[in-house]
Amino acid sequence: MHANTVETMLARQDIHDVMMRYARGIDRGDEALLLGCYWEDAIEVHGPAYNGPAVPYLRGAAARMLANKPTMQHFIGNVHIDFDGADTAWVESYILTFARFPKDGEPWDTLTGARSFDKFVRRGGEWRILHRRAVFDWNRDQPSAETWCMGLFDTAHPDMVMGAKGRDDLTYARD
Template sequence: MTKTENSTSTPNRDPALQALLDKQEITDVLNLYLRGADRADTDLIAAAYHPDAIEEHGGLYMGPADAYVAMMDEQLPHAKYMNHLCTNIIIELDGDKAHVESYILAYSRMKKDGEKFDSLTLARAVDRFERRDGAWKIAKRQLIWEWNNDMPCAETWGRGLITNDPSKLIRGKKKPDDLVYAAKG
């Protein structure tokens, strides 16, 4: 069996095509995980992991992924402004396993001691994905922190060039109130 062939791929499918499909499925898992974080939709986060998965969150948490998801279920609804971007995704397929590295750029608006500030952080996720029962999911995730930059909160919408009245803007919300959930209906 070659690195792109595996026991659950469609018989007689071109191995290069199967590899592309596998990589796209893994990329979708990564992106839906981050949608889950941004929209406080922990069902999406939980769906990214196998039931016995391990989460090592860069020194902040280490243990079963389901306990990590439960912790996020408590915290994420209170994180009003937060966005994650996944980039530089490198996927190395090895049968029904994949070694995946991705960069995660996270923005969040925070408040400490009454002062609002914006925080921009870059981390890398080093994941071991496994295909089980035909589905690619995370078996082990290790997060590595790269850098962080905190800055004063200065939401001026391009100093008024985007809008002078931000109350008219359609803003992102948490599940189920965000437009992405209404658009599915």
């Protein structure tokens, strides 16, 4: 363990910002945002689903989000950053993911507790992921039972803002 300096505190914030951009990018299907989190030569190991160069994985994930429009949210929890010199950091992040997928024609909700183990590298003053490995800790799947707080929220009301994929989501509005 080493003492925080202004430089390490700024680096921690930069790394944390990358993690937040990743969550936003994957949930919105924003390819540019996702690609900005990884170096071009980065590797992604995402369980049995993918093991290889990160760029094709990220492009494919963004395309699937926009095409299929699944309900999905990634929450980043504990983030532990261990610096290895001035330009490398080993980062463990806890991730809670909610997703809704069809199963036998019916909507199912899946809640997954996972962690990412990332090697971050700073190049030209910018921190990005060079290598990511996903670790899956637990999961719960169940049929969807969405009632919007037992009817408290009327999804047809004009003031009800529903999340959307891509640029249709409120997060991109600036009015």
